[in-house]
Amino acid sequence: MxxxxxxxxxxxxxxxxxxxxxxxxxxxxxxxxxxxxxRRSGKTSLMKILAGEVKPNRGTILLNGNPVVFSxxxxxxxxGIGMVHQNLQILPNLNAVENIFxxxxxxxxxxxxxYARYIQAAERIFNRMGQDxxxxxxxVGTLPAAQQQAVEIARIMAQNPCVxxxxxxAERLSKAEMDRLFKxxxxxxxxxxxxxYITENVNEVFDIADRVSVLADGCRKSTEExxxxxxxxxxxxxxxxxxxxxxxxxxxxxxxxxxxxxxxLPVGVLIFNQENKLFHxxxxxxxxxxxxxDELLHRNLSDILKSNTMLGAAEIAGADxxxxxxxxxxxxxxxxxxxxxxxxxxxxxxxxxxxRVLLVQDSTLDQTMVEYLARAEKMESTAxxxxxxxxxINNPLGTIRNYVEILRLKNTDSDTGDKLNRISSELDxxxxxxxxxxxxxxxxxxxxxxxxxxxxxxxxxxxxxxxxRNKNIITLFHPGTNAVIVQADENRLKQxxxxxxxxxIEAVLDxxxxxxxxxxxxxxxxxxLSVRDNGSGxxxxxxxxxxxxxxxxxxxRTNTGLGLSICKHIVESHGGKIEVKSIAGEYTELSVYxxxxxxAENGVFLQQGEMNFH
Ligand SMILES: Nc1ncnc2c1ncn2[C@@H]1O[C@H](COP(=O)(O)OP(=O)(O)OP(=O)(O)O)[C@@H](O)[C@H]1O
Ligand SMILES: [Mg+2]
Numbered sequence: 001m002x003x004x005x006x007x008x009x010x011x012x013x014x015x016x017x018x019x020x021x022x023x024x025x026x027x028x029x030x031x032x033x034x035x036x037x038x039r040r041s042g043k044t045s046l047m048k049i050l051a052g053e054v055k056p057n058r059g060t061i062l063l064n065g066n067p068v069v070f071s072x073x074x075x076x077x078x079x080g081i082g083m084v085h086q087n088l089q090i091l092p093n094l095n096a097v098e099n100i101f102x103x104x105x106x107x108x109x110x111x112x113x114x115y116a117r118y119i120q121a122a123e124r125i126f127n128r129m130g131q132d133x134x135x136x137x138x139x140v141g142t143l144p145a146a147q148q149q150a151v152e153i154a155r156i157m158a159q160n161p162c163v164x165x166x167x168x169x170a171e172r173l174s175k176a177e178m179d180r181l182f183k184x185x186x187x188x189x190x191x192x193x194x195x196x197y198i199t200e201n202v203n204e205v206f207d208i209a210d211r212v213s214v215l216a217d218g219c220r221k222s223t224e225e226x227x228x229x230x231x232x233x234x235x236x237x238x239x240x241x242x243x244x245x246x247x248x249x250x251x252x253x254x255x256x257x258x259x260x261x262x263x264x265l266p267v268g269v270l271i272f273n274q275e276n277k278l279f280h281x282x283x284x285x286x287x288x289x290x291x292x293x294d295e296l297l298h299r300n301l302s303d304i305l306k307s308n309t310m311l312g313a314a315e316i317a318g319a320d321x322x323x324x325x326x327x328x329x330x331x332x333x334x335x336x337x338x339x340x341x342x343x344x345x346x347x348x349x350x351x352x353x354x355x356r357v358l359l360v361q362d363s364t365l366d367q368t369m370v371e372y373l374a375r376a377e378k379m380e381s382t383a384x385x386x387x388x389x390x391x392x393i394n395n396p397l398g399t400i401r402n403y404v405e406i407l408r409l410k411n412t413d414s415d416t417g418d419k420l421n422r423i424s425s426e427l428d429x430x431x432x433x434x435x436x437x438x439x440x441x442x443x444x445x446x447x448x449x450x451x452x453x454x455x456x457x458x459x460x461x462x463x464x465x466x467x468x469r470n471k472n473i474i475t476l477f478h479p480g481t482n483a484v485i486v487q488a489d490e491n492r493l494k495q496x497x498x499x500x501x502x503x504x505i506e507a508v509l510d511x512x513x514x515x516x517x518x519x520x521x522x523x524x525x526x527x528x529l530s531v532r533d534n535g536s537g538x539x540x541x542x543x544x545x546x547x548x549x550x551x552x553x554x555x556x557r558t559n560t561g562l563g564l565s566i567c568k569h570i571v572e573s574h575g576g577k578i579e580v581k582s583i584a585g586e587y588t589e590l591s592v593y594x595x596x597x598x599x600a601e602n603g604v605f606l607q608q609g610e611m612n613f614h
Pocket of ligand 1: 538546553
């Protein structure tokens with residue numbers, strides 16, 4: 001049999017939008033088949049159809065030559081098709097063994113021996129994956145992201161699949177973990193399993209795949225043997241198709257597009273004709289030369305570069321298809337302290353010389369980057385030291401607290417009593433600061449219990465009541481009708497809500513509005529807690545950094561910039577995620593996604609947990 005799977009003429013439309021428009025796709029035994037394309041090109045949808053998660057509007061699937069219909073994911077799993085998702089589908093409150101064998105485990109445990117067999121099987125799989133240190137006893141939601149991914153892959157391996165689909169998994173893995181995974185894929189492939197590797201990274205295709213198919217706009221544009229391709233050709237196939245279509249339809253648009261790319265490049269571009277006379281300079285080149293394009297036009301290359309540069313003008317003029325990268329003392333380009341230049345000749349398709357292009361780069365930008373990285377490193381170690389100190393302060397703090405309490409009990413003098421009260425409240429503040437430092441450094445111990453999220457939000461709103469009133473803020477809470485129960489550390493979750501609400505309070509003007517909503521996503525069994533305010537909003541340049549520790553745009557000394565980084569850590573340690581949407585000057589919405597407790601987790605599996613097999 002030359003193929004395990006053949007998908008024929010697959011059509012899919014969602015909400016009236018065509019996602020897939022007649023795709024044919026085949027998977028051969030023992031091949032690693034990369035599926036590449038731009039975001040929203042239909043890659044995941046095509047594979048979700050194969051995994052029985054999405055029903056196509058039209059099309060057929062043949063498994064080993066026989067037509068099959070996978071109307072549920074279970075059908076596909078039974079037929080030997082396993083998919084590792086981009087958004088992990090592990091059950092965060094169950095341990096790794098329960099996750100791997102979730103379909104096979106007996107619902108009630110009669111025998112410890114039987115469970116031990118499952119543990120051994122799980123250990124064997126993790127050994128094979130090089131994940132020997134993975135803790136099988138704790139809820140998977142508490143494991144690092146890469147190990148959570150390993151659990152999902154192990155779940156697929158345990159099913160002895162004939163086809164494995166890996167959907168953009170590289171994002172969660174380190175280089176070493178990726179290398180291990182590649183090795184594992186080789187093993188699978190030797191056993192005859194077909195592997196589909198969905199990616200947007202051309203390099204990965206060359207690292208691992210035998211064949212590659214390119215999807216664009218819901219169509220398969222081509223399938224090629226990787227060994228017959230070069231990188232550029234693949235990049236062009238996968239990402240330039242839209243541009244090609246544009247070329248045919250609208251050459252003027254394309255020319256404008258190219259011109260605006262060159263104009264806005266952060267690199268100075270000076271283009272010279274064959275006589276070495278300048279005929280184009282972009283904005284960055286004008287800035288670096290300190291002259292406008294009109295002033296530079298028709299001037300000679302050597303004239304522009306002046307004669308006191310490290311590279312003689314004659315040498316540059318003579319350089320042909322040779323890259324010259326040189327540190328430049330900046331004399332030629334008045335404004336930049338350090339400048340790097342590169343010169344190359346331009347040729348037409350028949351290799352006839354057309355002229356030269358000189359790229360000039362202000363390397364003070366690199367300098368800024370180096371400084372930034374050094375700062376980031378310092379921040380990290382500062383955080384570590386701060387956390388270490390905080391940890392050490394905890395014990396003497398406890399002793400001081402005890403003595404203050406003893407003195408308070410003994411003392412009847414009101415003046416001393418007042419002072420002791422003040423000492424005590426200042427101690428409370430120190431405890432609070434320390435606990436936020438400890439959360440930040442992940443040292444604090446976590447506990448888990450069932451938490452009613454609606455009540456927790458209500459309590460937190462009440463807690464912050466005076467702050468809402470001080471600014472006359474209108475607060476609306478839409479809790480929804482269903483019960484919202486999550487497995488969580490209540491205090492930490494409260495900290496998340498407080499931090500997010502305090503940011504909103506700080507962002508809105510007097511009389512502003514904060515809307516808090518709880519929404520259940522039944523499909524993914526998730527609750528989304530969102531907090532939306534009509535405050536200052538977050539500019540695009542800031543939004544990428546707000547979850548970084550010590551990042552704050554606030555002038556006040558009390559704002560450490562730790563708030564959201566702590567939230568992110570806490571939410572992720574609960575198997576969730578946190579997202580932000582904002583338009584500067586209009587609104588900010590923070591959304592916290594948390595896994596809901598399922599009935600199974602509430603019932604059968606909790607009993608297993610209580611029996612404690614380890
Ligand atoms: N609701 C919001 N509206 C506007 N900007 C926000 C909002 N929430 C967060 N930000 C931006 O994100 C940055 C980081 O927030 P974070 O809570 O981590 O730190 P902070 O509030 O500045 O300091 P801290 O939380 O330690 O008091 C803020 O300085 C602010 O620029
Ligand atoms: Mg904050």
